[in-house]
Amino acid sequence: MKSNKPLYHHASELLKIRQLKGLEFRARLKEYSQPVQKDLWDRIFVYIDLIFVFILLGQSLLGFWIQPFEILFALVLLPITLFTADVIGQVFHKALDTYAGEEHVFWGKAAQEFRKHHENPANLNHVSYINHLAAFGKLMLPMFIICLFFDWTQNPAWGANLTLLLFVLLNATEIHKQAHLQKPHPLAQVLQKLGLMINKKDHSRHHQAPFDCCYSVVNGWSQRLFDGTGFWKKMDLFFWNKFKKMPRIWIQDPRAIPATVYAELKNNPQLIPEDLIIYSDVFSHRKSNELKNLLYRD
Structure with a gap:
């Protein structure tokens, strides 16, 4: 299943990494994630x-x-x-x-x-x-x-x-x-x-699946305001409904994609971004059952 939508830059890199196997795959994936020296x-x-x-x-x-x-x-x-x-x-x-x-x-x-x-x-x-x-x-x-x-x-x-x-x-x-x-x-x-200052315990939740909460990077004082109201999840859905462009957090972990969006993608498969397919292949453990049914249906 292909899409005409442009790839994120990092997804283009992952597309090349996906072709590798075993230790070479793991080494290249680690290398890809390293920050670059600023000019x-x-x-x-x-x-x-x-x-x-x-x-x-x-x-x-x-x-x-x-x-x-x-x-x-x-x-x-x-x-x-x-x-x-x-x-x-x-x-x-x-x-x-x-x-x-x-x-x-x-x-x-x-x-x-x-x-x-x-x-x-x-x-x-x-x-x-x-x-x-x-x-x-x-x-x-x-x-x-x-x-x-x-x-x-x-x-x-x-x-x-x-x-x-x-x-x-x-x-x-x-x-x-x-x-x-x-x-x-x-x-x-x-x-x-x-x-x-934000501490390791509070920030570590941001790096746990599905990676859709705890965005504070200063002191965490506003965490409850945003997470308690589900503000960012609502913004992600608004972003999708407004632009029909998938929030990157959904691409990173398809388990964060709402059921209503999966239903829309099922009826309009041309909206499925290729980034999502590449990401789900490289990080297959994050592939939700809904995404499997969507991508591999007859």
């Missing part, structure tokens, strides 16, 4: 972002020196800032995992690596700090530049919290990495115990 400009963007962090932070500290009462207001804003960071991080994570195009100039590389990471969760554990942040350095730079147009010495509480928000989002991939390590950095361990 020089990607890393330069990160350094520029970090310089802007210090500039913005310096403005806020000067403002606190001039208006010390603003420190109390900054502390009031702090939990709102951290919750907002988790919401934004979760939205970005879900978008890159499920909806983003892999050929896009700004987020294509990040989308590819997020999806490969699902097949080998330990693939990011040995990536350097700067190389890890490079996926988002380019995206964050315009936001830092905009912030430089404001004088945060006049509103240091807002400036400090906005700087913290951008810094946390820039470091979201590193925070996520620490949630995968057996021995996180000592500072990360303290922040995880305080509930200020």
